[in-house]
Amino acid sequence: MTFEALRRRHLQMDETQDASRRADLKAGAIMMASNIRANSGKRVGTVPGVEIGDIFYFRMELCVIGLHAPSMGGIDYMTTKFGKDEDSVAICIVSAGGYENEDDDTDVLVYSGQGGNNRNTEERHDQKLERGNLALERSLHRKNEIRVVRGFKDPFCLTGKIYIYDGLYKIHESWKERTKYGVNCFKYKLLREPGQRDGAALWKMTQRWIDNPATRGRVLLADLSSKAEILPVCLVNEVDHEKGPVHFTYTNQVKYLRPLSSMKKLQGCGCQSVCLPGDASCACGQHNGGDLPFSSSGLLSCRKPIVYECGESCNCSTNCRNRVTQKGSRLHFEVFRTTNRGWGLRCWEPIRAGSFICEVSTYVSPDEFEPLPVKISAKNMGNVSRFMNHSCSPNVFWQPVQYDHGDDGHPHIMFFALKHIPPMTELTYDYGVAGAESSGSGSRRTKNCVCGSQNCRGLF
Structure with a gap:
């Protein structure tokens, strides 16, 4: 609520000054610098104060509430303990259409790894098993819960997106696949944990009613x-x-x-x-x-x-x-x-x-x-x-x-x-x-x- 109020106020002031920096980034930077944020430490599993079905209009909102730390990257990960061992595992992913993800089924998500998907043809390359991709692979073996945020088109804004927190998933399978651009991409199949309230499923149901x-x-x-x-x-x-x-x-x-x-x-x-x-x-x-x-x-x-x-x-x-x-x-x-x-x-x-x-x-x-x-x-x-x-x-x-x-x-x-x-x-x-x-x-x-x-x- 604080982020959105601050963003709208800065947008109002910036319009009179023809400011170039986006109001959402400005609001996020102010809150981060002033330590006005929730859940600053990374964690596996649920985030206090965030409910399944909660919606967000900017990636920076996910950052300031501690749901997903990267403002751009789709994979959030951390090093945590599993018994006496430490491992780097994925804790949250955002599926927002940047890659060829399959998310028609609201209980299943086939998620593409990161990297190699540059718009410039000359800079495309096979994905590497490092950073976020490696964390997803380790989560497959550690079987830890991963928060999933799904992105949908904003029905009131042609270029906008709405991000919906869809609850906890676990990775059940991974493989390599050649994309339509001819590069090798990591694929991860996530299944939604049972017994959770509807998130993306409710969104898709109401969209059918509207249609x-x-x-x-x-x-x-x-x-x-x-x-x-x-x-x-x-x-x-x-x-x-x-x-x-x-x-x-x-x-x-x-x-x-x-x-x-x-x-x-x-x-x-x-x-x-x-x-x-x-x-x-x-x-x-x-x-x-x-x-x-x-x-x-x-x-x-x-x-x-x-x-x-x-x-x-x-x-x-x-x-x-x-x-x-x-x-x-x-x-x-x-x-x-x-x-x-x-x-x-x-x-x-x-x-x-x-x-x-x-x-x-x-x-x-x-x-x-x-x-x-x-x-x-x-x-x-x-x-x-x-x-x-x-x-x-x-x-x-x-x-x-x-x-x-x-x-x-x-x-x-x-x-x-x-x-x-x-x-x-x-x-x-x-x-x-x-x-x-x-x-x-x-x-x-x-x-x-x-x-x-x-x-x-x-x-x-």
């Missing part, structure tokens, strides 16, 4: 939103015999009795085509403290008291990077039955930290029309956000956003990803601290918390 939603089983309702959302919202129960949530009116808009025309207007920008980072004449940039709040890929750079998007009064086009939440959500949501908290919300796609998830849609009556702090309520009307449960360790946060009026006391409430969220992970946010005073009405009603987090407060 063809009809392949998703145990569906109660194909679209809970009745086409109100851009993409259908699936309703699923794999726990008990409940047929669905209590009746409510689905809406993806905030509806006020007080018309927007009676509210203060938001000053627009005069930018031609799109707003640009570092443009001192951009009124929307000035509203946001001098920086555009979103990256070129639509990620929120950092939390703010209020984010100001471009609106109808702006001269820029609809393709402006400062128009994100107003375009609505483009995720495949699934409302599902939890084991102990009623209905919950999750998503088929991976969600990157800083990504817009959805808006809080509800009906606001005159007596509820109070300025911040915000009370979120969607008892009778709402959208997918009404199914988002509480957690004391949430993966989502709410952010006030303005774009269609200038009354800062009554903003839109948007949900963003607090950290990278793997597919089929329940989306949760923090409802608030038990006993905290609300504006002018004493203390809120408390409930026992069953979020299961290590940081659970017991009440919310």
Whole structure:
């Protein structure tokens, strides 16, 4: 979380200075130099704090959490003791498409050794049994567990990759094979250790659902939103015999009795085509403290008291990077039955930290029309956000956003990803601290918390 927040902030600053060094490398270097990292020592087996299915968008992220030390190489290895003997064995590999690896089977991985695969034809050569290749060969004989990280194409970025930690494997076989380039390559067949939760298998399953939603089983309702959302919202129960949530009116808009025309207007920008980072004449940039709040890929750079998007009064086009939440959500949501908290919300796609998830849609009556702090309520009307449960360790946060009026006391409430969220992970946010005073009405009603987090407060 620290790495990604630092990377996005540096990316925001670098865009105004036309910096050449990549923001992910800069963030990683700062964290390494400041010793802000986890699990600095190498180890065989699992890494504390890293769960199977966790996703990463940069190789440097794997380094700072101690999952895979090399920022470029695909094989991480170390010298460790086996009884009275010492041996150099592999501890983690990244299968990301750089070599001819076979990874269609989610429980089997045929991994190619390193070296000799240079793009320059004259520099290609047979692989040598040294360094990482030798460590893999020794792991075959030592039968030690090896962490496997698999790389997949980022569905939201044509050139990007997503790295998924897929758990522990062991090498069962090795051989030499001549590649299509005519050089000899080492091959290692790894089998996934049984009894582990799904990692890459879950990823591939959700990708099939995205390609063809009809392949998703145990569906109660194909679209809970009745086409109100851009993409259908699936309703699923794999726990008990409940047929669905209590009746409510689905809406993806905030509806006020007080018309927007009676509210203060938001000053627009005069930018031609799109707003640009570092443009001192951009009124929307000035509203946001001098920086555009979103990256070129639509990620929120950092939390703010209020984010100001471009609106109808702006001269820029609809393709402006400062128009994100107003375009609505483009995720495949699934409302599902939890084991102990009623209905919950999750998503088929991976969600990157800083990504817009959805808006809080509800009906606001005159007596509820109070300025911040915000009370979120969607008892009778709402959208997918009404199914988002509480957690004391949430993966989502709410952010006030303005774009269609200038009354800062009554903003839109948007949900963003607090950290990278793997597919089929329940989306949760923090409802608030038990006993905290609300504006002018004493203390809120408390409930026992069953979020299961290590940081659970017991009440919310």
